Amino acid sequence: MIFTGKGFRFGDNVDTDQILPSQYLVLPSIKEMSKHAMEPLLKDFSDKFKSGDILVADHNFGCGSSREQAPAVLKELGVQVIIAKDFARIFFRNCINIGILLIELKEADDFQDGDVISIDTVKSIIINKNKTYTFTPLSNFLKNIISKGGLVNYFSAKK
Amino acid sequence: MNLTEKIIAKHANRDNVKPGEIVEVSIDWCMANDATISLNIDIFKNEFGFTNVWDSEKIIFINDHQIPADSVNTAAVHQKTREFCKNQGIQCHESDGVCHQLMFEKYVKPGELVVAADSHTCSYGCVGAVSTGMGSTDIAAVMGTGKTWLKVPETIKIDLNGILQKGVFAKDVILKIIKDLSASGATYKTVEFSGEVTSRFSISERFTMCNMVIEAGGKSAMVAPDEKVVSMFQNKNIDWDFLTTDSNAAYSQTITYNLSDLTPQVACPHFVDNVKDIKKVEGIKIDQAFLGSCTNGRFDDLTIGANLLKGKKVASDVRLLVTPASVDIYREALNQGIINIFLEAGAMINHPGCSTCWGACQGVLTKGQTMISSANRNFKGRAGSPESDIYLASPATVIASAIVGKITDPRKFLEDIK
Ligand code: SF4
Numbered sequence: 314m315i316f317t318g319k320g321f322r323f324g325d326n327v328d329t330d331q332i333l334p335s336q337y338l339v340l341p342s343i344k345e346m347s348k349h350a351m352e353p354l355l356k357d358f359s360d361k362f363k364s365g366d367i368l369v370a371d372h373n374f375g376c377g378s379s380r381e382q383a384p385a386v387l388k389e390l391g392v393q394v395i396i397a398k399d400f401a402r403i404f405f406r407n408c409i410n411i412g413i414l415l416i417e418l419k420e421a422d423d424f425q426d427g428d429v430i431s432i433d434t435v436k437s438i439i440i441n442k443n444k445t446y447t448f449t450p451l452s453n454f455l456k457n458i459i460s461k462g463g464l465v466n467y468f469s470a471k472k
Numbered sequence: 473m474n475l476t477e478k479i480i481a482k483h484a485n486r487d488n489v490k491p492g493e494i495v496e497v498s499i500d501w502c503m504a505n506d507a508t509i510s511l512n513i514d515i516f517k518n519e520f521g522f523t524n525v526w527d528s529e530k531i532i533f534i535n536d537h538q539i540p541a542d543s544v545n546t547a548a549v550h551q552k553t554r555e556f557c558k559n560q561g562i563q564c565h566e567s568d569g570v571c572h573q574l575m576f577e578k579y580v581k582p583g584e585l586v587v588a589a590d591s592h593t594c595s596y597g598c599v600g601a602v603s604t605g606m607g608s609t610d611i612a613a614v615m616g617t618g619k620t621w622l623k624v625p626e627t628i629k630i631d632l633n634g635i636l637q638k639g640v641f642a643k644d645v646i647l648k649i650i651k652d653l654s655a656s657g658a659t660y661k662t663v664e665f666s667g668e669v670t671s672r673f674s675i676s677e678r679f680t681m682c683n684m685v686i687e688a689g690g691k692s693a694m695v696a697p698d699e700k701v702v703s704m705f706q707n708k709n710i711d712w713d714f715l716t717t718d719s720n721a722a723y724s725q726t727i728t729y730n731l732s733d734l735t736p737q738v739a740c741p742h743f744v745d746n747v748k749d750i751k752k753v754e755g756i757k758i759d760q761a762f763l764g765s766c767t768n769g770r771f772d773d774l775t776i777g778a779n780l781l782k783g784k785k786v787a788s789d790v791r792l793l794v795t796p797a798s799v800d801i802y803r804e805a806l807n808q809g810i811i812n813i814f815l816e817a818g819a820m821i822n823h824p825g826c827s828t829c830w831g832a833c834q835g836v837l838t839k840g841q842t843m844i845s846s847a848n849r850n851f852k853g854r855a856g857s858p859e860s861d862i863y864l865a866s867p868a869t870v871i872a873s874a875i876v877g878k879i880t881d882p883r884k885f886l887e888d889i890k
Binding site: 326328330331334335336338339340341343352353354372373376377378379380381382384385399401402403406407410411452454463464465468469 | 494507508510511515519520537538543545546548549589590591593605606607608609610613621655656659660689691743830831832849851852853854858
């Protein structure tokens, strides 16, 4: 599969309180919550981000709480892929479960805000500014969950 | 195998497991709270299509994050929780305290495997249980089946030696460790605490240590049960011989500390690993001080605070908020006269719950305000405006700072530290 989109660049330790601040967790739907995604870091992120654009960050993306509303609001806004140097564990698991692809890439420093990034998941490569980067694909177990479209479908297939 | 591996192997019905392996495990307890319950219920019903939970006695729902309801939306979440619990026959705690404190007081036993929809689930390592936080889809699957998959974590052993100075507490030790490991230094791993300092720590202090392992990215935490844990569970039927680490157990890393020179530590805005010695931050003016949370809202924490505060007043331009972590703690503090000391000093007492630890209900901060807190996170906007600052410290440092109105070394009041 090929993903192409504009890069939105964030730094280290983007925690779940930045992705979705606590006070919005009781809003009645993910759609309403999604208007506040990334609000403390980038006001109007939900307007600026266009479905298919790509988040890029440094270390420990998604650290903090277990709230699945965090990846869910990103998915609602059209986030399909996140590239970071590494991810926090619970966030990583939540993304797999809801079907967001996470790519760990040491060279994330080369990526800037506004770069047009292209990802080929079959070849496990990323192309940005005419440079090609190779990433390690997920383990088969996790790939299997994502390929089924997340944990819910993986589960139904097992039943 | 080390103790974490043994417990995972047992729940996977295997003789042994190795770090990196993915195994299917059965779960002893599954807990969720009002921060995510609504989403868990939706996924359970609408996405998985489950109608009944796997075992209504093994699932615990706790309204603690936003109690009493502070908005119409919150009230709707709480109502949805109550109805679901009633229909499924699940225990719903409504006003009894912070979820992790209640799981610790009422449910979790040594050797169990626990998952919950909350990142600080790693706390139960303090009684020798393997416990970890998960998101709503994972939790909904456990609610329906009692099972989940786990990757067996590598284990970092942290050996704590020396003698803590008066005025230095478990909270200072764990802040120092998080500084050294960094916010992601234990990602995917478990942390096992050992050494003479760990042995001397009370179970409550071990709770504080295990609770904050997630702030270094850890999956779970562990303190091998000793006689203190045995006496806490003396009436329960527990296989203590099983609950030991094999002498040839493997660790991915061993870190040794001598803590005799450690001074009080403070985590500065906006990252938990941005930890400094107290002398580097002393004198910073505060608007609010918070004593509470699952990290440091227990009876011993309130006692330390009350001893410091007795006969003194909270600085005139500071609000001190005190929130016992559970109703049992609250009652004991009332009976022992501790609550009265706080009231006399000018503190506000809140009903047990998450309270000011997270920025959704009580004691939120506006732009430009600064709080010192005994909780576990100081993320940007964690307790209100993204333009406010949170410093994390021990209960003693929080109370000393509330008295002076500025961040203060609690050793300034050394004679009041019992
Ligand atoms: S007290 Fe704070 S850290 Fe503990 S469960 Fe509540 S919100 Fe989470």
